[in-house]
Amino acid sequence: DVKVTQSSRYLVKRTGEKVFLECVQDMDHENMFWYRQDPGLGLRLIYFSYDVKMKEKGDIPEGYSVSREKKERFSLILESASTNQTSMYLCASSLGEDLNTGELFFGEGSRLTVL
Amino acid sequence: AQSVAQPEDQVNVAEGNPLTVKCTYSVSGNPYLFWYVQYPNRGLQFLLKYITGDNLVKGSYGFEAEFNKSQTSFHLKKPSALVSDSALYFCAVRDSGSARQLTFGSGTQLTVLP
Numbered sequence: 295d296v297k298v299t300q301s302s303r304y305l306v307k308r309t310g311e312k313v314f315l316e317c318v319q320d321m322d323h324e325n326m327f328w329y330r331q332d333p334g335l336g337l338r339l340i341y342f343s344y345d346v347k348m349k350e351k352g353d354i355p356e357g358y359s360v361s362r363e364k365k366e367r368f369s370l371i372l373e374s375a376s377t378n379q380t381s382m383y384l385c386a387s388s389l390g391e392d393l394n395t396g397e398l399f400f401g402e403g404s405r406l407t408v409l
Numbered sequence: 410a411q412s413v414a415q416p417e418d419q420v421n422v423a424e425g426n427p428l429t430v431k432c433t434y435s436v437s438g439n440p441y442l443f444w445y446v447q448y449p450n451r452g453l454q455f456l457l458k459y460i461t462g463d464n465l466v467k468g469s470y471g472f473e474a475e476f477n478k479s480q481t482s483f484h485l486k487k488p489s490a491l492v493s494d495s496a497l498y499f500c501a502v503r504d505s506g507s508a509r510q511l512t513f514g515s516g517t518q519l520t521v522l523p
Contacts, residue, residue, distance in 0.1 A: 296432075327510060334418070336499060336515040337453075343507060352510065384452060397443065398501075398511060400452035 297321070300401035307408050313372040315404050317385030324389065327398065328352075328360065331382040331387035340383075343368055343399050375408045382406075411436045411504045416513035422490045430485040430498050430517045433467045438506030442483040444474055447497040448514075456498075459483060470494070485514050 301316035319326065325344050329337040329352075333403075339352030341360040349360050357379060361369045372379055382405050386398040412435045422428045434440055441460050443468060445453040457468025462474045474485045497518050503509040 327511065329513075334515055336415075336511040339510055339512075342510055350509075386453075397455060397458055398445075398453075399455070400445075402452045403450070405450075 298385055298387055298399050298401040300383075300404045302404050303402060305404060305405065306408045308409060309376060310395075311375050311408075313357050313375050313408075315370040315371070315372075315385075315406070317368045317401055318366050319385075319399070320366065321387065321399070322365065323399070324365070325387060326362065327328065327344075327386045327388075328368065328370045329384045329386065330354070331384055331403070335391035337384065340370065365392040372406075375406075377392055377408050380406060380408045411440075411502050411508055411512045412442065412514055413502050415499050415500055417497075417515045418515070418517045419520070421520045421522060424492055425489055426519040426521065428487050428490040428494070430500075430519060432483045432514060433481050434483060434500070434502040435481060436502060437503050441503040441505050442474075442476060442482075443501040443503075443511065444472070444483075444485050445499045445501065446512030446514075447498075447499065453499060455487050456485070456490040462476065479497070492521045492523050495519055495521045 298319045328340040328343040338354050343349045343362040360373045380401050383401050385401040414433045443458045444456040447453045459466045459476045467473045500514040501517050
C-alpha cells in the first residue's frame with residue numbers, strides 16, 4: 295500500500311513565524327501535491343511538483359513556497375504565518391505522467407492553527 | 410479550465426435507504442472522475458474512479474457511480490446506506506488532455522440516521 299506521511303498532525307504557531315510542513319511518500323511517485331482544506335471550500339491546490347526540484351503553482355500559492363530536493367519528500371513552507379493560513383493541510387502523491395490517471399494518495403493531514 | 414460542483418452541502422438519509430450524492434463537472438477534453446471519502450480528522454480515501462469504458466463504476470464499501478456525459482454528471486450511489494457511511498464526500502475531476510492535477514468539489518456531508 296502507498297503510504298504518505300505528514301510529519302505533524304497538529305501544530306500551533308504564532309503570527310509571523312516560519313512554518314515547515316513535511317511530507318514523505320514511499321511509493322516512488324513522481325507527482326506530489328499540497329492542498330488546503332477549509333469548510334465549504336473543499337480542497338484547494340497550493341503547489342505541486344512533478345519532479346525533483348520542479349514546482350508549479352496551484353490555485354492559491356500566495357503566502358506559500360515549496361521545496362522538493364528528493365523524490366520522496368515535498369515540503370510546504372509558510373515564510374511568515376498569518377491567521378488566515380489556519381487550515382487543514384493535505385499532502386498527496388500520484389504516479390508519473392505515463393501511468394497517471396490522476397488518482398491521488400493522501401496523507402492524514404496537518405491541522406495548523408496560527409494565533 | 411476544469412471545475413466540479415457538488416450542489417448539496419448536506420445529505421441526510423435513513424439507514425437502509427438508498428443514497429445519492431450529486432456531482433457535476435466541466436472540462437474541455439475527456440474527464441477522469443473520482444470520488445473520495447473523508448472521516449473526521451483523517452486524510453481522504455479513494456472510493457472509485459471513472460477513466461473510460463462502462464458508465465457504471467463500482468468501488469469500495471458497496472458504492473457505485475454513474476458517468477453521464479450528456480449531463481456532465483458523476484453521481485455517487487449506494488443501494489442501502491449504513492450509519493458507518495456517514496462522512497464527508499468529495500468529487501474530483503481531471504481533464505485528461507490538459508491537466509496534471511485534480512480539481513475538487515466543495516464536499517458533501519452525508520449523515521445516515523439510524
